[in-house]
Ligand SMILES: NC(=O)C1=CN([C@@H]2O[C@H](COP(=O)(O)OP(=O)(O)OC[C@H]3O[C@@H](n4cnc5c(N)ncnc54)[C@H](O)[C@@H]3O)[C@@H](O)[C@H]2O)[C@H](O)CC1
């Protein structure tokens with residue numbers, strides 16, 4: 001599934017209308033219809049109607065077939081509601097096409113028997129184009145209408161509100177009547193369904209203006225808008241339903257949309273990942289790759305252990321953990337499946353810059369080098385990392401403290417590598433890398449990750465809610481697995497282990513980063529189910545759930 005910006009949506013809209021010749025009003029009709037369907041579905045869930053209607057329809061079909069009927073008259077199930085008379089919806093209508101969608105939805109809702117009242121944010125005469133056609137159709141159908149500011153309206157006097165004030169054409173914070181209606185809708189305490197995006201949301205960045213609708217459901221039209229996956233917008237959108245309105249998905253490829261929702265389908269069809277993870281019957285531990293991990297200090301030995309164990313659980317054949325000598329006594333025996341490589345250490349258990357020659361030697365017979373978890377900082381660490389960057393002939397995964405080393409270096413001047421680099425920063429580490437604040441990182445994670453990956457020629461995994469994976473070629477994937485309970489010490493170390501393991505097994509950098517992030521989140525979800533509470537999980541549980 002594609003994620004688009006408002007600008008890309010305009011182009012897709014234009015292509016459909018101009019190149020395919022589908023009239024704009026047809027798209028708007030489809031939009032109105034699917035919005036109405038989602039409102040009916042919501043009313044059904046609320047009224048406890050469940051699947052009764054669906055079963056009834058099926059039975060009627062069966063009866064007709066048994067009776068040998070030549071034709072069958074049935075209600076439009078998606079727009080049928082048993083308790084319609086109990087529903088009264090306000091439709092908040094803006095001046096643009098978002099308002100037009102709302103007007104179309106109002107007509108469909110009225111047909112189900114739901115009482116609807118149009119609440120115009122602007123005088124209806126100011127609507128134009130397709131929205132004006134919808135205004136006239138609604139008026140011809142006799143739908144009651146009020147104009148905000150001119151007529152009295154109490155938004156609490158309804159069972160639900162459709163927010164069709166502002167969509168992808170909005171610019172800046174809602175003004176005037178729009179702002180007042182949004183504030184009134186939010187404080188009404190009524191369920192709110194947003195058409196396309198919550199009004200007041202920046203469709204691209206996910207920033208919420210003051211005020212912004214807080215929806216229970218957002219019926220997103222045609223393609224997911226990036227802002228619905230980025231916080232705080234993702235929180236304001238509630239449950240997001242993406243519904244087709246007649247714009248072919250293939251157009252997104254034509255106009256060069258490069259951001260995808262990370263689903264099994266995208267992993268398989270777009271990235272070419274073998275989700276079944278078949279292993280060859282005559283494979284052996286050498287077949288599945290060997291990870292070299294440089295991690296851990298006396299104070300943070302657990303980080304290395306978590307990465308190493310996660311790598312093994314994710315399926316690679318062998319893991320060698322290179323670690324400071326002082327750590328050895330406490331680690332020996334704690335993970336018998338691992339191979340340990342003593343690279344010496346300073347008195348206090350920290351890394352020695354001289355360990356680099358040993359690492360370079362070890363890396364020659366390994367398939368991946370992962371550096372950083374629990375590494376700490378040490379003297380001449382920039383030169384140490386530079387040597388690994390320039391001297392290793394295998395993919396490199398850089399995490400945690402090694403990212404901070406990188407942030408201090410002018411690494412764009414380092415020799416280019418034949419093999420890929422994957423960086424896995426959390427927002428704080430990303431801020432140091434990009435030399436901006438964490439708030440600036442979070443403002444538009446997708447654009448930032450895409451820009452950084454392209455500029456620096458790395459595959460970037462920007463962690464956090466909806467982790468973003470960006471490739472140097474300009475593709476990006478936004479993850480949906482995982483939950484806030486995974487914000488726990490060591491979860492990132494586990495991810496580094498998983499990604500490194502997948503690289504060792506022969507996946508390319510985009511596949512390993514995307515599939516690794518996806519699996520990590522899925523394992524976190526499974527661990528939360530096993531524990532009965534997301535907050536209770538610890539990093540080790542994620543490994544065991546893999
Ligand atoms: N993309 C599609 O294929 C389809 C989209 N549909 C819907 O159309 C909207 C986008 O419509 P557009 O007319 O471009 O813009 P809006 O309705 O979002 O609003 C523009 C309108 O609002 C006024 N305005 C803009 N910013 C503000 C502000 N900050 N405060 C107050 N007023 C503002 C301005 O005057 C403009 O006139 C999309 O989201 C879909 O819902 C189609 O209906 C189906 C096809």
Ligand SMILES: [K+]
Pocket residue numbers: 098163164165166167194195196197198199
């Ligand atoms: K809206």
